[in-house]
Structures are given as C-alpha cells and as structure tokens.
Amino acid sequence: MEKWMKHFTDDIEVPQNVLDKVNEAFAQIEMESGDMINENQKNNKKLTSFQKSWNSMSRLSRVAAIAALALVLGSGSVFAANRIWGLKDVLRHLPKEAESQIVKEVAVEDTQNKLDEVPESLKVSDDELVQLEKNVSFAVKETLSDQNSCHIALEATLKDPVHYMLVDESDVTTAVDRTIYGDAKEGETVVEYAKRMNKKMIRVDSYFEAATKEQEQYLESYDVKMVDDAHCLMMLQITDNNNQIAGGTKLNIASVARVYDKESSVRWKVCKSETATVTIDKVSANEATASYAFADGKEMRVGDSSVILEKIELTNTAIETKIAVTVRNEDKELGNWVAVNLIDDNGNYYEGGVTNTGIASQPDAEGRFVDYHTYAKMELPDYVNVRVRDLNTDQIWELHNIPVCK
Amino acid sequence: MMDGNKMIDLVKRAKLHDHNAFEELMQCYLKDLYKTAFAILMNDEDAADAIQDTMLNCWRKIDTLKQEHYFKTWLMRILINNCYAIRKTVHEEVPLEEYMEPAVKDESTYEFKEMLSVLDEKYRLPMYLFYGQEYKITEIAKILKIPKSTVQTRLARGRKQLAEYYKSEMEE
Numbered sequence: 001m002e003k004w005m006k007h008f009t010d011d012i013e014v015p016q017n018v019l020d021k022v023n024e025a026f027a028q029i030e031m032e033s034g035d036m037i038n039e040n041q042k043n044n045k046k047l048t049s050f051q052k053s054w055n056s057m058s059r060l061s062r063v064a065a066i067a068a069l070a071l072v073l074g075s076g077s078v079f080a081a082n083r084i085w086g087l088k089d090v091l092r093h094l095p096k097e098a099e100s101q102i103v104k105e106v107a108v109e110d111t112q113n114k115l116d117e118v119p120e121s122l123k124v125s126d127d128e129l130v131q132l133e134k135n136v137s138f139a140v141k142e143t144l145s146d147q148n149s150c151h152i153a154l155e156a157t158l159k160d161p162v163h164y165m166l167v168d169e170s171d172v173t174t175a176v177d178r179t180i181y182g183d184a185k186e187g188e189t190v191v192e193y194a195k196r197m198n199k200k201m202i203r204v205d206s207y208f209e210a211a212t213k214e215q216e217q218y219l220e221s222y223d224v225k226m227v228d229d230a231h232c233l234m235m236l237q238i239t240d241n242n243n244q245i246a247g248g249t250k251l252n253i254a255s256v257a258r259v260y261d262k263e264s265s266v267r268w269k270v271c272k273s274e275t276a277t278v279t280i281d282k283v284s285a286n287e288a289t290a291s292y293a294f295a296d297g298k299e300m301r302v303g304d305s306s307v308i309l310e311k312i313e314l315t316n317t318a319i320e321t322k323i324a325v326t327v328r329n330e331d332k333e334l335g336n337w338v339a340v341n342l343i344d345d346n347g348n349y350y351e352g353g354v355t356n357t358g359i360a361s362q363p364d365a366e367g368r369f370v371d372y373h374t375y376a377k378m379e380l381p382d383y384v385n386v387r388v389r390d391l392n393t394d395q396i397w398e399l400h401n402i403p404v405c406k
Numbered sequence: 407m408m409d410g411n412k413m414i415d416l417v418k419r420a421k422l423h424d425h426n427a428f429e430e431l432m433q434c435y436l437k438d439l440y441k442t443a444f445a446i447l448m449n450d451e452d453a454a455d456a457i458q459d460t461m462l463n464c465w466r467k468i469d470t471l472k473q474e475h476y477f478k479t480w481l482m483r484i485l486i487n488n489c490y491a492i493r494k495t496v497h498e499e500v501p502l503e504e505y506m507e508p509a510v511k512d513e514s515t516y517e518f519k520e521m522l523s524v525l526d527e528k529y530r531l532p533m534y535l536f537y538g539q540e541y542k543i544t545e546i547a548k549i550l551k552i553p554k555s556t557v558q559t560r561l562a563r564g565r566k567q568l569a570e571y572y573k574s575e576m577e578e
Contacts, residue, residue, distance in 0.1 A: 007521040008538030010514035014440045021454040022436065025461040026429050032465065033425040175570060187570075219491045339551045349556070373551075391548045 124200055124259040124271070132271040135159050136202060138255040141233070144315065145247045145280045149239040149372065151322070152253060152278055156204040161230035165199040168224045168232060172201060180226040199229075201260050203268055206234040209252040209275060214240075249280045289315045290380040292402045302388045303397035306331035307338055309388075310368070312402060314380050321375045325386070329367040337391040340371045342384055343398065349387075350375045380404070410475065417474040420465075428468070432461055435478065438539060439485055445522055445534040446489040456492050460485040482539075483549050486531070524571045529564030532557050 124132065141153040158166050165181070172190040184193045194201050205224075210216040219239045226232050238251065254275045258268035292312040294300060300309035311326035325340040342350045363369040385400045413434075419427035432439075439460065443453035463484050471480055522530050535541045535549065536557075543561075547554045 007514070007517040008441075008534055009540075010518055012437065012441065012515040012518050014436055015450045015454075017450055018436075018440055018454040018457060021458040022432070022461065025458045025465075026425075026432075028462060029425050029428060029465045033423050175567075220493075339548075349554075389548075391551070 124269070129259070129269070129271045132164075132202070132257070132259060135164060136204065136257040136272050138204075138206075138274060138276070140253070140276060140278055143278055143280045145245050145249070149237055149370075150245045150249070150251070150280045152236045152238070152251070152280075154206050154234045154236075154253065154255060156232045156234065156255070156257070158202065158230040161199075163199060164202050165194060165197070165229040166226065166232045167194075167201045167203050168226050177226070181229050202271070203258045203260075204232055204234065204256065205258070206236060206253060206255045208236055208238055209254050211250070211252050214243075215251070245280060247281055251278050251280065252276070253278050288380060289313055291405045292384050293405050295403055300399060300402065302399055305388070305390070305395075305397055307388055307397070309340070309386065309399065312384060312386065314384065316377060316380060321378050321380070323373050323375070325371045327369055327371055329363065329369075332363070332367045338371070339373075339389050339391060341373060341387050341389070342375065343387045345385065347385075347387075347398070350378070413477060414474040417468070417471070417477045421469050421471070421474075425465075428465055431477070435481060438478075439481070441518065441534060441538055442482060442485055442531070443489050444519070445530045445538075446486065446527075447493060448522065452489075452492050456485060456488045459488045459492075463488070479545065479549060482535075486549065521568070525564050525567055529560050529567060532560040533564040533568075536561055 135158060137157050137159065139155050139157070141155045142151075143153075144151040156166060158164055167190055172194075176184040176188050176190050176193045181190075181193050183197065185196075188196070190201070208215075208218065208220045210218065217240065220236060223235045224232060225235065234255070236253065238245070252275050254273065256270055257272040259271045260268060290313070292314070300312075301307070302309065306329055308328045308330070309325055310328050311324075313324045315322045315324065323340070323342055327338065327340060329338065344350065381404070383401050383403045385398065386402065388397045388399070389395070413431070416427045416431045420431060436457075439457050440453060443456045444450070447453050447456060460481065464481055467484075471477060522534070525533055531550065532546055535546045536543070541549070543554050543557050546557045550557070
C-alpha cells in the first residue's frame with residue numbers, strides 16, 4: 001500500500017501554462033518592486049549557475065528557454081533541481097514479481113475509464129432530455145445571513161426515482177455509500193449499482209453567479225450532501241471579506257442537472273439549468289441561533305494570550321451546526337492565525353461538519369475577524385467550551401463553561 | 407528541498423523587496439504549489455491562476471510575516487484559500503478524460519494525477535499534504551484549520567479508498 005503513496009512525491013512536470021502564469025507573476029512583481037537592479041542585494045546573492053542565468057534572462061527569454069527545454073527534454077522537468085524517487089526508479093529497484101504488479105498499474109490507462117462500461121440502456125437519449133427537465137426540481141431550502149457570510153441550502157429532488165437516480169460530484173466509479181443507496185451491495189460502485197437497478201444517473205450541482213462588481217469579490221465554498229438517491233442537499237457558503245452581507249441581499253444561484261452522455265466531450269450533458277434570485281434572510285425559518293458569553297460581562301480573554309473572544313454564536317441550520325466566533329487579537333502580528341473550535345467536557349473536539357476547512361475573515365484595523373467552523377448538527381448546548389489554537393506555535397488555550405445568553 | 411537557513415535568508419531578503427530572492431523562493435516551491443493547487447482544483451488552468459494569485463498576494467503581504475520559518479506554511483495557506491476562492495467562481499466542468507488519460511507524456515505526472523482522481527475531494531488534500539509534502543498531522547490541522555482528529559480520520563478514509571481502488575485494479 002505504502003508504495004503507491006510514492007506517487008505523491010514523484011517528481012512531476014509543471015505544465016507550460018502554469019509556467020507562463022508564473023512568469024507573468026514574476027514580471028508583475030519585478031515591476032512592483034521598482035528595483036530592477038538592486039546592487040546591494042545582488043552582491044549578497046549565492047545562486048546556483050542555473051539560477052544565476054535564469055534570473056538574468058528577460059521574461060521573454062525565460063518563456064523561450066522553457067519552451068526550448070521542454071522540446072529538448074520531452075518529458076523531462078524544467079525545474080527539476082533534485083530528482084525525487086520516481087516511478088522508473090521504483091521499477092528499477094523492485095523484485096520481478098512486484099515489478100509486474102507495477103507495470104500493470106502503469107498500464108491501467110486502457111481500463112481506467114470505467115464509464116465506458118456504462119451500458120447503452122443507461123445512456124440518455126436526446127428525446128429523454130426534454131422529459132428530464134421536468135423530472136428534476138430545485139428548491140431553496142434556507143438562506144441565512146451571518147455577519148459577512150451567508151449560507152444557502154438548496155434541495156434537488158427527483159420525481160421519478162424508479163428510472164433515475166441522483167449522484168453527487170464524486171467519482172461514480174468509486175464504492176457506493178450504502179447509507180444513501182439503500183439497496184446497494186457491499187463494495188458495489190455507483191455505476192454498478194445504477195446498472196443493476198437500471199437507473200440512469202443524474203448529477204446535480206449549484207453555484208453562485210456574481211451580478212455586480214462587488215459580488216465578484218465574494219468567496220464561495222460548496223458542498224453537497226446526498227440524502228438518498230432522489231434527494232440531494234447543495235450547500236453554498238458565500239463570504240464577503242470586506243462587508244457584511246445584509247439581510248435582503250439578492251444573489252443569483254444557478255442550479256444544474258447533468259446526465260451521463262458518452263458522446264459529449266465533457267461526458268455529462270446538461271439536461272436542466274436554471275438560475276434563481278435568492279433573497280438572503282437575516283434569520284432563516286429553519287435556523288436557531290444561540291449566543292454565548294459570561295453572564296457577568298467578564299471579558300472572554302483566552303488565558304494569558306492576546307486573543308479576546310468578543311462574540312460566540314452557534315447557529316443550527318437545517319443541516320449542521322455552525323460556530324462563528326468574533327475574535328479580536330491584540331497581537332496584530334498573530335493576525336487571524338488562530339482557530340477556535342468547540343470541545344466537549346473531556347477536551348475532545350467535536351467531529352467536523354460538511355465544510356472542508358475552517359474559514360476566517362481578514363482582520364480589520366483593530367485585529368478583529370470572524371472564525372467559522374461547522375459541525376455535525378447538534379442540539380444547541382446550555383454552555384460551550386472552546387479551544388483556541390495559535391496556528392503558528394500550536395499553543396493551546398481553553399475557555400470552559402461559557403453559558404448561553406438568556 | 408531547500409535548506410532551512412537559506413529559506414530564512416531568502417525570506418528576509420524578500421521582505422526587503424528583493425524580487426530576485428522572492429523569485430528564487432517561488433521557483434523552489436513551484437512544484438509543491440502546483441501539486442497542492444492541482445489536488446484541490448484538479449485542472450491545470452485553475453491551478454495556474456491560483457498559483458499566480460498566491461505569488462502576487464505573498465509578494466504584497468510578505469512584510470506582514472514576522473516569523474520567517476513559517477513561510478512555507480503561510481504560503482500554502484494562502485494558496486489553499488485562493489484555490490477555494492477560484493474553485494467555484496470559475497466552475498468549469500472537468501472532463502473525466504482529463505483525470506483518466508495522461509495529458510502529458512511524463513509518467514510520474516500521470517501517476518500523480520491518477521492517484522488524486524481516485525480520492526474524494528475532502529481526502530485529497532490531507533492525503534497529499536501528508537504523503538506528498540510530508541507535513542505532520544498537527545501541521546495539516548494547522549493549514550486546513552481542522553482538528554487533528556479530523557485529519558486522522560480523513561487520512562484513514564483516504565487510505566482505504568486508495569486500497570480499494572488498487573485492489574480492484576490488481577484483480578482485473
């Protein structure tokens with residue numbers, strides 16, 4: 001098993017379009033530095049011969065050199081300073097029986113595209129596409145404005161679950177989640193399940209479309225949660241680092257359903273696409289929010305640190321529990337390099353929710369920012385314990401028994 | 407791999423607006439940046455944009471970094487934030503062929519991309535940071551702002567997913 005992990009460290013070729021963008025960035029940086037030739041710095045340089053010549057070349061020459069090198073070296077890596085243990089090295093050093101296994105792995109490209117195995121019966125005809133448009137419906141389940149972010153949950157529903165099934169963004173050739181597809185067999189893939197049940201696959205997706213210049217600056221995160229093979233929740237979190245997203249804000253949310261189509265270049269052909277203008281509610285009908293603070297108004301300073309928790313709010317959405325902690329860090333240097341998590345009475349973290357990572361807004365002039373984390377849905381507790389981590393030093397502080405505000 | 411002292415020296419010089427030092431740093435970390443961006447975005451175009459944004463952000467903000475030895479972690483965190491920002495605003499459908507067929511002749515690149523394509527999104531990044539970048543679990547928790555236990559869980563599930571994939575391939 002571990003030998004496959006080596007692919008993560010294999011020396012790889014950085015594609016030309018990335019190198020082009022990097023050179024554009026370097027040109028911009030050079031321009032911004034306003035210091036084309038800094039004699040003092042130049043005297044202190046200890047560069048390798050490659051780096052010396054590289055840095056002395058004009059941008060155009062660099063691009064040309066990269067192109068020429070790429071031509072000469074073929075599959076070689078342009079920036080390869082140190083050759084890391086790669087696949088060919090593995091092949092050279094492993095015993096014959098292991099080698100045959102690896103060769104098989106290298107040769108999997110012919111059998112990789114398992115979707116080719118999707119039978120004709122599961123492919124959607126053009127006539128059917130019209131029907132499918134009526135078969136999938138999207139509904140906004142909740143909207144929630146919270147400081148400078150808002151949360152939108154949409155539900156996709158399939159009207160004919162006998163002949164069709166919803167799938168999420170995951171690879172459909174991986175093992176099926178049996179909590180979603182109840183009739184699935186152990187180890188069966190989504191495609192295999194669809195084939196056995198003779199159901200055509202419909203993939204749904206949703207995203208935010210900026211309607212104004214300001215909205216183009218919004219950050220968006222997305223997650224999808226299958227409820228069953230006919231219902232799917234799509235969750236969007238949209239954040240404005242500069243301003244609060246006020247209740248009443250209108251956002252355009254696009255929802256798309258795609259069906260598998262082997263002939264299409266993207267394999268998934270759109271069968272339904274619609275854009276809804278969603279008005280963000282300050283308070284969602286499905287939500288409950290609780291604020292936590294010491295009853296005597298005592299400052300929630302975290303231990304002897306420079307971190308003060310100004311506001312702690314837990315919000316239950318239809319799907320999850322979200323904690324939003326407004327933090328003021330008197331140490332501006334530390335900035336938002338802290339993470340605030342909920343812990344139980346024994347000091348254990350709560351299990352993470354659907355969001356992949358914690359998100360923190362940029363600190364304002366006073367070092368104030370909001371740290372967001374999501375958890376699997378829980379009942380809003382009477383008190384919370386929080387753990388604050390300095391992400392630079394790993395130092396940990398805890399605040400216990402912060403009661404809910406009545 | 408860059409020597410720690412050299413890295414600190416370059417960061418200090420970059421903070422004094424020595425663009426050559428900054429470029430040297432970026433060249434050194436370019437492959438790490440690319441692999442990380444690809445692990446999130448799974449396409450080269452968006453990865454290129456994320457890397458470009460990250461380099462410009464870092465150059466403009468580098469004087470706010472007081473502890474030079476955290477440079478790489480700081481760089482990675484900015485990259486990851488940029489990747490998440492790009493991921494949905496661009497929102498292009500990625501053809502499955504792009505995952506499954508080698509876009510380049512380089513075998514290692516193909517193997518790397520194939521490996522990532524096997525993993526669900528939420529496992530890809532922790533798996534790559536752990537096995538590809540050799541970050542410790544605590545460091546990954548720091549970069550992703552998630553608890554260590556969550557990192558451990560995602561690594562375990564990612565390993566399981568890979569094992570199942572390779573097992574099925576061996577059987578074919």
